[in-house]
Amino acid sequence: MTGKLAKIIYFPMEIASRELDSRLLLAAVAADRGFEVVLGQKWLIERNIERMTPGLYCSKTLTVRDAKMLHRAKSSGYAVVAVDEEMPGLVVQNRNFWWISSAAVTETDDIFLSGAHNAEAFAANFGLDDDHVTQACNPRWDLMRPELRSIYDQDVADIKRRYGEFILINSNLGFTNTEKGDVEEIIRNLVKAGKIDLDDPRQVKHLEEGRLMEEANRAALLEFLPRLRQQFPDVKIILRPHPSERMDRWHEWVGHIPNLHIVREGPAIPWIIAARLLIHTNCTTGVEAIALDRPALCIVPSDLDINDWYLSARVNPVAKTVDQAIVRAARILEAPNECYDANMRAAFATAMSYRPDKLGAEQIIDGLEALGNKRGWRPTTEGQTQWKPLSGYKWTQRDKNVRGTLMPSLDLYQMRNRLELLCHLLDIQVRPKVELCGTKVALVSARRLHVATRLRRAFSRI
Numbered sequence: 538m539t540g541k542l543a544k545i546i547y548f549p550m551e552i553a554s555r556e557l558d559s560r561l562l563l564a565a566v567a568a569d570r571g572f573e574v575v576l577g578q579k580w581l582i583e584r585n586i587e588r589m590t591p592g593l594y595c596s597k598t599l600t601v602r603d604a605k606m607l608h609r610a611k612s613s614g615y616a617v618v619a620v621d622e623e624m625p626g627l628v629v630q631n632r633n634f635w636w637i638s639s640a641a642v643t644e645t646d647d648i649f650l651s652g653a654h655n656a657e658a659f660a661a662n663f664g665l666d667d668d669h670v671t672q673a674c675n676p677r678w679d680l681m682r683p684e685l686r687s688i689y690d691q692d693v694a695d696i697k698r699r700y701g702e703f704i705l706i707n708s709n710l711g712f713t714n715t716e717k718g719d720v721e722e723i724i725r726n727l728v729k730a731g732k733i734d735l736d737d738p739r740q741v742k743h744l745e746e747g748r749l750m751e752e753a754n755r756a757a758l759l760e761f762l763p764r765l766r767q768q769f770p771d772v773k774i775i776l777r778p779h780p781s782e783r784m785d786r787w788h789e790w791v792g793h794i795p796n797l798h799i800v801r802e803g804p805a806i807p808w809i810i811a812a813r814l815l816i817h818t819n820c821t822t823g824v825e826a827i828a829l830d831r832p833a834l835c836i837v838p839s840d841l842d843i844n845d846w847y848l849s850a851r852v853n854p855v856a857k858t859v860d861q862a863i864v865r866a867a868r869i870l871e872a873p874n875e876c877y878d879a880n881m882r883a884a885f886a887t888a889m890s891y892r893p894d895k896l897g898a899e900q901i902i903d904g905l906e907a908l909g910n911k912r913g914w915r916p917t918t919e920g921q922t923q924w925k926p927l928s929g930y931k932w933t934q935r936d937k938n939v940r941g942t943l944m945p946s947l948d949l950y951q952m953r954n955r956l957e958l959l960c961h962l963l964d965i966q967v968r969p970k971v972e973l974c975g976t977k978v979a980l981v982s983a984r985r986l987h988v989a990t991r992l993r994r995a996f997s998r999i
Contacts, residue, residue: 540614541913544572544922545592545904547615549579552780552943554804556597556622558688558955559676559898564981565959566898568969570906573924577978578944581934585975588930590923591615593905596641597622599648601731604641611644617909620901625675625889626652626821626848632662635740637730639663643672646908649673649901652888671904672890674897681806681828682896688958691808700798703773704765704866705812707805708758709820713751714782716939720748746843753839754818761816761836761859762791768863769870775800777808779820780943809833814870817863823849827885832869832876836862851886852877922984926974932997933976947979956981973999 546567548557552824555581557576564574575582575589579597581607586594591614599619607617623636642648642663649671650656660670708714717723724744727733732738765774774797777786787799805822806829809815815826815833826833835853837844840848854869854876856862869876891896917923926932936944953971960968969983976999980986986994 539912540591541659541915542614542909543590543592544909544917545590545884545924546572546574547580547582547589547592547594548574548620549595549597550944551579551597553945553947554780554802555677556802557952558680559807561952561981562676562679562685562896562959563898563901564969565963566896566902566967567905568577568960568981568983569965570902572902572905573922573969573980573982573984574580574612575924575974575978577947577975578940581931581939581975581978584934585926586610586615588611588927590925590927591820592923593618593909595620595905599637599641599645601638601640602607602905604638604644607641607644610665616912617644618649618905618908619645619877620649620675621651622675622677622940624655625678627655628652628848628851628888629655629658629844630842630845632658633739633743634659634662635737635743638731639665639831645669647904649904651675651678651890651897653890654888656890658766671900673900674890674892676896676898676901678828678889678891679896679898681825683830685959686806686810686829687953687962689804689807689810692803693811696811696978698809700773700775700811702813703775703798703811704806705815706758706762706765706776707779707781707815707817707820707822708754708776709779709780709818709822710755710785711779711828712747713755714786716781716784716942720882736773743843746935747843750819750839750841750843753841754836757836757838757859757862758818759790761862762797763794764859764863765816765866766794766797768867770796772796772813775808777801778807781939791847794903814866814873816866817849819844819847819849821847821849821942822887823853824885827852827877827881827960828889832873834862834866834869846917847890848884852881852888873906878957879893920984920989922980922982922986924974924980926984926990926993930993931975932994932999944977947973947977949979952979975999 548560560576594610594615596619656672823833833853972980974980
């Protein structure tokens, strides 16, 4: 189906703490161009894709599962794009996009990627025309620019009030310490979902090296944390595990260390800003640290090929051993402004497709507007939203696995405040409203909901 589109953009999300602020930024820029935005829990939006007004559907990933979803969206009259959420922290080696489904790529009308290396390798690997892949900074990194990072001022102040001065440790054991099960169970589920092929030696090697890397990273952190405590006895340590990790294991492993707090709440950015120093094991938060002009140290205790995939070790100082990490942490704390050299900053700008004159969010909305202009827009009604829940629309979705943790209920008050602040910082005169249109889905629009939709929502008891 290639009919005209409603001027509505759909942004499904999986991890609210990582994605929500960037989606609100996109919503603010979109509202300034006359768009409405539906954002929220990926699984509920997917469930209702045939039961909503067709617009522009923006996938965050391109897996085998996504291919089926994108086909459903396209068949229902949506334009389909991907705003990649996985690659900004990676430097893909040997064009090995093993987690990307070629079927999902085929369904898209445009794909937005950050980084010249990744974008060029992606287009070459999948045989795409130049106009099918658009380089654009991911909006997550827009929020770290000096002109926007003040949205976190209150969060930073609250964190500092509660914890004072601290060193932040971010772990990322999303394969070997996850709520989704042990390594074998995860691999079985990946095979079942068609996301990996165990007959492909490159994929098998990547999985095995991922396991070995995380085991080495965990061992290094378990040795490093008590040493850090001894080196800086008067400074608090905040350990912040990845959102998908099991917290109970970290309490078991290091909960006995004095003055160490294991915390996982809110987005990572205000924690990085509030910390005197971020220390991590090849985590994307190291890339966020250089974007925020905050000091960071990357511990890389193994010599595995998979380490070359991570951008953080290219834009942060690196320690190969625990002894090195202690020495370099002390040195950075003494001179935090000397943490990054010119090569690191240049590597960051290139890998992020950073443009000082334009936000990535603006580049993406430019692309979506151009795509819609080609298809044509449905006529609008003054003051009335184009979004409608059609027959059979589901207002709720039962959580399973870790979905409830990764995507908790939306806080409308917080979302409205954040959106209003973003509009103020960007000098956007439109002040869109935020309305629930599902248990974990919201409509951001300057137009009002239809009375019939309000009644249906009231009867749904969300």
